[in-house]
Amino acid sequence: MTKKILIIDDEELVVKSVGRLLTKEGFEVFICRNGDEAIEKIKNATIDLIVCDIRMPQLSGIETIKNIRKILKTKNQKAIPEILISGYADQEATKQADDLKVADYLYKPFDLRDFLNCIKKNLEN
């Protein structure tokens, strides 16, 4: 069955690049430009993996992930692996990601082959 991946990022170039790669690899890709859009999407769709930028206008990636987890809990759905991405290696964000126990955390820019391996590894897990 085709795996569904939700990408949450406000950066057009990242969304395009990552979206194109994942589609080419046979994944079904959903794109949300901010946390609120993503929360709406999660309410109405079944997703296998989330890729979320940390720094976004309005809701941050951390807050978005927390809200998504709450929604999954109320829907009695199992947890979805989350991969956080960030353009800036800031210690506070890293600590927050660590506290959240997300599946992976990547710094932009990353090699698309590493990114793809990361996606596949977390989908297998």
Added chain:
Amino acid sequence: MEYFAHSQKAFVYKYVVMMSDTDQFKHTSFANYLKLMFLATDALFLPCVDSNFLSENRIRLVRSRMQFKRQTLAGDNILIKVNSSNIRDSQFTLLYIFMMEGSAELVTLGKQIYEIVDLKNDKTTTVPHNFTQLLEPIRVEESYSLYKY
């Protein structure tokens, strides 16, 4: 907790936008980013370029392009991440990502192709070993880069 993949290695040059970089509306944009690209390149090659090198060679810019994304203001901290790619005998490419330090917003993307010219005959010569030593650790494969330059 161990994360699977971190960012590719890059040479990082930090720059604080000054008033002298800005226009009358206090913005910095395209032309000044080009200048910053050269500042970052100079900083990268600082350990390799001495008077001996300069008396015999010059670094020729073959091609340059930039994708402007957003303006910055005086006082903004910009991180310029430089990677190399396509390192060949006589030519190499530098890839630049400008981002805001705090918000990580993308400011601009750049790409420059360089070659080393022998001043004696004004012909392209082999990229010196100390240059490749600097370039190899920050080498990326452009086709697998997150950004398209």
